[in-house]
Amino acid sequence: MDYKAVFAALEIVCEDTVSILCGPSDLPYGAVATRLVTCMRDIQEHGRALEPVIASFSAIFHHYDFDAQTPGNGYRTLAKVLLSCLLHIIHKGRYIASNYNSAFFRAEHNASEMEAYCSALCQLRALLHLAEQLVHDNGYGQLYSLQDGDLSRQFVREYSSMHKACFYGRCLGFQFSPALRPFLQTVVISMVTYGETYSKQQSGLGLAALSLLTSGKYVIDPELRGAEFERITQNLDMQFWKSFWNLTESGVLAGFSRIASYPVQVNFTLSVPPVPLQLPLASDPSLTATVSPPIAHWGPGPVHMRLISCELREGQESEELLAYSRGDPPTISASHLPWVQKQPRSPWLLIHFHGGGFVAQTSRSHENYLRSWSKALGVPILSVDYSLSPEAPFPRALEECFYAYCWALNNCHLLGSTAERVCLAGDSAERNLSEFRVPDGIMAAYPATLLTTDASPSRLLTLIDPLLPLGVLTKCINAYAGTCVCVRVCPQHFFPPRQTDVSLAKRSRVPFSGAHSQTVQTAASSGSLSALGRDTAALLSDLTQGASNWIQSFLDPMRTTGGTRSLSSAQRGPTGGAARNPAAQCGAQVDYPEGFEPMRSECLAFVRPTSCPIIRNPFVSPLLAPASLLRGLPPVHIVASALDALLDDSVMFAKKLRDMGQPVSLTVVEDLPHGFLSLYQLAKETEVAADICVEQMRTIFQQGNLRKRPKPGETPPSGSQSG
Numbered sequence: 017m018d019y020k021a022v023f024a025a026l027e028i029v030c031e032d033t034v035s036i037l038c039g040p041s042d043l044p045y046g047a048v049a050t051r052l053v054t055c056m057r058d059i060q061e062h063g064r065a066l067e068p069v070i071a072s073f074s075a076i077f078h079h080y081d082f083d084a085q086t087p088g089n090g091y092r093t094l095a096k097v098l099l100s101c102l103l104h105i106i107h108k109g110r111y112i113a114s115n116y117n118s119a120f121f122r123a124e125h126n127a128s129e130m131e132a133y134c135s136a137l138c139q140l141r142a143l144l145h146l147a148e149q150l151v152h153d154n155g156y157g158q159l160y161s162l163q164d165g166d167l168s169r170q171f172v173r174e175y176s177s178m179h180k181a182c183f184y185g186r187c188l189g190f191q192f193s194p195a196l197r198p199f200l201q202t203v204v205i206s207m208v209t210y211g212e213t214y215s216k217q218q219s220g221l222g223l224a225a226l227s228l229l230t231s232g233k234y235v236i237d238p239e240l241r242g243a244e245f246e247r248i249t250q251n252l253d254m255q256f257w258k259s260f261w262n263l264t265e266s267g268v269l270a271g272f273s274r275i276a277s278y279p280v281q282v283n284f285t286l287s288v289p290p291v292p293l294q295l296p297l298a299s300d301p302s303l304t305a306t307v308s309p310p311i312a313h314w315g316p317g318p319v320h321m322r323l324i325s326c327e328l329r330e331g332q333e334s335e336e337l338l339a340y341s342r343g344d345p346p347t348i349s350a351s352h353l354p355w356v357q358k359q360p361r362s363p364w365l366l367i368h369f370h371g372g373g374f375v376a377q378t379s380r381s382h383e384n385y386l387r388s389w390s391k392a393l394g395v396p397i398l399s400v401d402y403s404l405s406p407e408a409p410f411p412r413a414l415e416e417c418f419y420a421y422c423w424a425l426n427n428c429h430l431l432g433s434t435a436e437r438v439c440l441a442g443d444s445a446e447r448n449l450s451e452f453r454v455p456d457g458i459m460a461a462y463p464a465t466l467l468t469t470d471a472s473p474s475r476l477l478t479l480i481d482p483l484l485p486l487g488v489l490t491k492c493i494n495a496y497a498g499t500c501v502c503v504r505v506c507p508q509h510f511f512p513p514r515q516t517d518v519s520l521a522k523r524s525r526v527p528f529s530g531a532h533s534q535t536v537q538t539a540a541s542s543g544s545l546s547a548l549g550r551d552t553a554a555l556l557s558d559l560t561q562g563a564s565n566w567i568q569s570f571l572d573p574m575r576t577t578g579g580t581r582s583l584s585s586a587q588r589g590p591t592g593g594a595a596r597n598p599a600a601q602c603g604a605q606v607d608y609p610e611g612f613e614p615m616r617s618e619c620l621a622f623v624r625p626t627s628c629p630i631i632r633n634p635f636v637s638p639l640l641a642p643a644s645l646l647r648g649l650p651p652v653h654i655v656a657s658a659l660d661a662l663l664d665d666s667v668m669f670a671k672k673l674r675d676m677g678q679p680v681s682l683t684v685v686e687d688l689p690h691g692f693l694s695l696y697q698l699a700k701e702t703e704v705a706a707d708i709c710v711e712q713m714r715t716i717f718q719q720g721n722l723r724k725r726p727k728p729g730e731t732p733p734s735g736s737q738s739g
């Protein structure tokens with residue numbers, strides 16, 4: 017995008033709009049016109065200040081890319097987001113300029129929209145200023161300043177006091193692909209509705225009715241929705257997020273998602289009892305090593321997983337496998353019908369670790385894309401339902417994933433595979449769970465590779481992201497890292513040699529045995545009835561949102577009489593910022609340019625970054641892993657999104673592997689949020705991105721034949737797959 021043309025167009029639009037608004041008009045828009053004029057002048061001022069900033073970023077951001085063919089890093093993203101905001105403003109401004117004198121012009125609505133974008137622009141200006149500091153303070157080509165904790169602390173403090181509501185109201189998701197905006201709106205409306213009804217002791221129909229009423233209010237008042245979203249992300253506890261993110265787990269929503277996804281012949285959950293496993297050694301298959309079951313925190317316990325296979329394959333209907341079946345009756349029974357042909361075992365096996373911030377979701381929420389993967393690749397998929405935090409902090413989930421992987425290798429014949437080629441796939445949080453073992457390749461979608469609160473340019477987006485706000489991310493990290501006294505870890509267990517190494521046989525008897533076992537009380541599961549009530553409520557709010565959306569623009573003018581919540585220009589600071597408040601004084605530690613100050617929030621966000629050393633553990637933050645540990649990794653294919661706050665995690669991790677000579681590829685897709693796999697049915701763009709992931713896995717399965725496994729200690733061929 018040519019930034020100069022955008023700034024030039026902005027200047028023209030601001031001038032044109034102001035001259036039209038100030039010109040003679042028969043229409044009674046007095047106060048609204050004044051608001052618009054002030055707003056356009058503020059925008060103009062921001063634009064003039066920002067052009068040189070974007071110019072300086074454009075001159076340097078290629079230094080931070082993975083390589084010349086893969087442009088993508090947080091600096092590019094910030095510039096892109098800013099230009100996207102400006103384009104929205106230009107579009108709106110042109111509309112206002114050409115329709116202002118029309119009898120049907122909705123002055124109040126347009127003024128509120130423009131004010132919302134002006135606020136967003138003001139906050140983005142602050143983010144760009146913070147990013148400029150990062151450029152100065154970080155090393156050349158470095159997206160993180162891993163040594164200097166002060167800068168990051170300063171940013172976190174700044175984040176806590178900055179106003180964010182404008183990004184969750186009218187401007188919600190402006191940076192993403194337009195096809196996703198209605199969905200994001202639905203999610204945000206459902207979330208604030210859920211937040212309001214969450215604490216109410218209602219269930220069933222009462223709750224549904226309440227949700228319906230509440231969601232209506234948020235549909236018609238975007239400012240109220242934004243403010244409420246900001247409040248929720250700042251104040252509601254982990255249990256709320258767990259519970260909201262788990263909406264896709266049960267009842268109606270899961271049912272819908274199933275109906276909308278590919279039918280598969282095999283889909284059921286397994287519960288594997290915690291018994292020691294004997295695994296043949298790669299170096300000498302006649303020897304075996306013992307792998308102990310997971311023990312951290314509460315001792316040995318079963319490991320849950322889900323088997324998904326598009327076609328019924330040999331072994332999948334065996335009594336031996338069905339004996340592991342858990343809870344729900346295996347859908348496999350349908351395949352006993354005589355016309356369902358049993359396929360031979362696949363040479364491939366895909367082992368999947370789902371995302372969900374370590375705290376929420378199971379394989380069930382991820383079923384929709386897993387089903388399509390199984391169909392596209394013709395491969396059985398074993399998705400691990402590891403235990404979630406905060407009930408099961410690190411390293412429980414890691415142990416369970418490792419155990420599940422070993423169990424799958426031992427029992428691949430039951431899973432419908434000969435496991436000649438094994439690929440690990442993980443999205444988001446779970447990429448780093450798939451770190452510890454060497455299969456034939458790893459496909460990591462938008463991975464989190466650094467769990468410290470070190471600032472990076474893309475991470476600044478946590479201020480505007482509707483799915484991953486910083487306040488919520490730090491809660492996830494705190495939950496996963498647990499309390500420091502709870503888990504003490506023996507260093508040697510975090511540098512295990514490759515699974516194929518004999519020495520692991522001795523160590524792995526008690527994996528992660530340095531962790532002090534401590535019984536952690538699992539959270540009392542809330543009543544299933546009220547859970548059903550909440551599902552229903554959320555669904556209803558979803559349905560009503562669609563219907564009510566179109567009413568919104570007509571109702572807007574009515575809001576004026578009811579008292580608008582948007583900041584009037586008089587309430588704004590000199591550059592469009594909100595009036596100062598106590599939070600402003602607490603937050604302001606950053607030297608913004610003369611005369612500029614971002615808008616502040618009315619209440620301070622409670623962001624508590626964990627200081628627990630566990631987050632620096634290489635199995636929690638693989639970006640910090642020493643080369644000796646990463647050297648054993650198979651080819652890693654990373655698929656990230658340019659608009660993801662965790663983009664820099666991907667870029668830096670890919671660079672690190674590439675610089676070590678490890679086989680790695682990075683693909684950056686445009687305009688999608690974190691977690692795009694879960695949204696793959698919603699838009700063409702998400703589908704294309706999900707297909708890229710499928711192709712990367714196909715590469716792993718097919719290239720596995722050609723790849724020579726390096727022997728322990730041997731350096732793999734350098735850069736074989738980079739780019």
Ligand SMILES: CCCCCCCC/C=C\CCCCCCCC(=O)O[C@H]1CC[C@@]2(C)C(=CC[C@H]3[C@@H]4CC[C@H]([C@H](C)CCCC(C)C)[C@@]4(C)CC[C@@H]32)C1
Pocket residue numbers: 168171172175202203206260261262263264371372373374443444445446464466467468469470471472475476478483484486489490492493554555558690691692694
């Ligand atoms: C300021 C500078 C300092 C910055 C410091 C940054 C520190 C952060 C660093 C690292 C953090 C890493 C932490 C772990 C990352 C975890 C990421 C991670 O795993 O994120 C996933 C969390 C779940 C989720 C949000 C997601 C994707 C899809 C979402 C789902 C889409 C639809 C689902 C709704 C419930 C459906 C409801 C429908 C409605 C009723 C109509 C929804 C929203 C559930 C949640 C997921 C991403």
